[in-house]
Amino acid sequence: MPELPEVETIRRQLDEVLRGKVLTDIEVLREKSFSGVPKRILGFEIEEVKRRSKVIQIVFKNIEDSVIIHLKMTGQLIYITGEKRISGGHPSPDWVGELPSKHTRAVWTFKDGSKLFFNDMRVFGWMRVVDKDKYEKEAKSLVPDVIDKEFTREYFFDLLKKTKKPIKLLLLDQDKIGGLGNIYVNDALYDAEIRPDRKADSLNPKESQKLHDSVIKIIKLGIKYGGASASNYVQVTGLGGTYQDYFLVYKKEGQVCKRCGDKIKKMKQGGRGTFYCPGCQK
Ligand SMILES: [Zn+2]
Structure with a gap:
């Protein structure tokens, strides 16, 4: 998608x-x-x-x-x-x-x-x-995207406080936050050093702020590299985005975390693959 x-x-x-x-x-x-x-x-x-x-x-x-x-x-x-x-x-x-x-x-x-x-x-x-x-x-009817002005740190922290769902699922919830898909959510949580299965309302203001910044940073990187294309056609034709060359944890299970040296793990959340480092994502 x-x-x-x-x-x-x-x-x-x-x-x-x-x-x-x-x-x-x-x-x-x-x-x-x-x-x-x-x-x-x-x-x-x-x-x-x-x-x-x-x-x-x-x-x-x-x-x-x-x-x-x-x-x-x-x-x-x-x-x-x-x-x-x-x-x-x-x-x-x-x-x-x-x-x-x-x-x-x-x-x-x-x-x-x-x-x-x-x-x-x-x-x-x-x-x-x-x-x-x-x-x-x-x-x-469309909620703000993470790169819109309305997506402020306060807006984000308020959302977190209102839900006990795992943070990753909240980030993917298109009725609450616009524009984040599975790839970018995995990478943003890694960047913010937050475990994807943490309950959203368990994040303190500092963690919330860090994650807010990471989400924007990762989406902007995605835009800079033209998005990600997991398909072979892209390599064949040279068309499409190249964000896949910059994935932080997405699809990297078994590889060594560059931050702490632990091994990247994979689990399933809401039917989607979740990639995280058990060493440094808390
Ligand atoms: Zn790590």
Whole structure:
């Protein structure tokens, strides 16, 4: 599943190439993946590509309608202009293959002939044309991401105090904190020297502060390296993020902890792999 750094990476790339492009056509190949009236945005110029949590928003000049996109598990956005291609979201052969493919759900065509493909193998993702009210309603339902201004140390400490769940599961809870996925949560807890199975409300203010800082630091590293791509396609094609080269503990069970020399362990929490160092994470 694309995590916040992957979504932010494709947002930045699309923002660069889509600004000023005039949308001339939208072809919807799968009804389930697209809602709203495409006509309302045809002929308009893209002003910018924004993001809140993992929802990408494409904003147009002179109209209040916009398009919001959620990639969910397997969504991809691929922009092609001449020989140049920008691929983001879930990595798969479609990143480099011929498009449209059997996973293509919508195709946008711009006045200059360039195209934006929305692919989604499992069809959980969506693209929606929304008016201002609908967008604001959607945005309000999204909790702050860890890189938003609203995600303050106080906000975080308040959240911790309210739950007895293991800290790792709280960090992954998308109804409470936006944008953290399994990889980054494992690494942030390691960076903060906190055991993933500690009860959230057992963290003292100092630990909470340290973890707050680590979460932001790790997500920013993820964004810097363009996200992580656990897939082979990435190595084959040279596309995609490289955060996997910088994993701290994620998928490192059995290896020696660089901080204390103990062996990294793996356990399961909420069905997901948890990697931690029993030596220095307390
Ligand atoms: Zn250690």
